[in-house]
Amino acid sequence: MTNRIEAIDNFLRLSHSIATAGQPTETQFSLIKAGGYQVVINLALRDSPNALPHEREIVEALGMQYVQIPVIWEMPTLTDLAHFFTVMQANVDQSVFVHCAANKRVSAFMYLYRLLQLGISDVEAKKDLHQIWVPNEVWQMFIQQAIAYYSSAIPPQP
Numbered sequence: 110m111t112n113r114i115e116a117i118d119n120f121l122r123l124s125h126s127i128a129t130a131g132q133p134t135e136t137q138f139s140l141i142k143a144g145g146y147q148v149v150i151n152l153a154l155r156d157s158p159n160a161l162p163h164e165r166e167i168v169e170a171l172g173m174q175y176v177q178i179p180v181i182w183e184m185p186t187l188t189d190l191a192h193f194f195t196v197m198q199a200n201v202d203q204s205v206f207v208h209c210a211a212n213k214r215v216s217a218f219m220y221l222y223r224l225l226q227l228g229i230s231d232v233e234a235k236k237d238l239h240q241i242w243v244p245n246e247v248w249q250m251f252i253q254q255a256i257a258y259y260s261s262a263i264p265p266q267p
Contacts, residue, residue: 114140119212119241126204129219129241131211132159135167142171146206150196151177152189152218157210174200180214185251187258193218194226216241217248225259 114120117140118131132153133141141149149168153160155177161167168175176196180189197205209215220238223229238244244252 112140114144117141117208121212121216121237121240123219123223123237127219128206129212129215130206130208132157132161132208135161138164138167138171138173141206142173144206145204146173147203148174148176148200148205150193150205150207151175152180152193152207152209152214154179154181159210174203180209180218182214183247185214185217185248187255190218190221190255194222197222197226212241213244213248217244217252221252221255221259225256 114128114137117133117137120128120130122128128144128146138149151164155162165175165177178189178192178196180186207215207219216238220234223234223237224231
């Protein structure tokens with residue numbers, strides 16, 4: 110085991126302030142803290158493979174904020190995505206580390222966040238998504254549903 114943040118399963122740095130990965134080990138959270146990350150967002154379920162039962166306590170003991178948005182693998186929802194967008198927007202001035210069990214949920218959510226909220230091009234956002242995986246049928250349908258929903262959403266009037 111190496112003591113580099115890049116050794117975390119499926120680690121991917123998307124910008125100077127956002128990185129994603131699969132499930133870190135308990136000791137790897139120290140590397141995340143040393144990497145300057147202030148917020149950890151976990152999209153996995155508490156009983157996902159390799160989940161740490163006391164992850165919140167581990168992260169908070171290191172002085173980082175912890176947010177868990179448990180996304181069911183076979184059934185991601187627009188509510189989950191909206192919660193994720195809210196948490197990302199609330200921490201736009203922080204360095205954020207987002208993980209799940211294997212960085213598949215996260216890569217899909219980050220693709221949608223970057224595309225729909227940050228205005229990153231589809232080509233660039235998809236390139237990073239595909240570094241991790243090509244979404245299966247369930248996740249491809251969810252991505253299309255989210256794009257359709259956010260594309261048709263009418264912004265509130267001032």
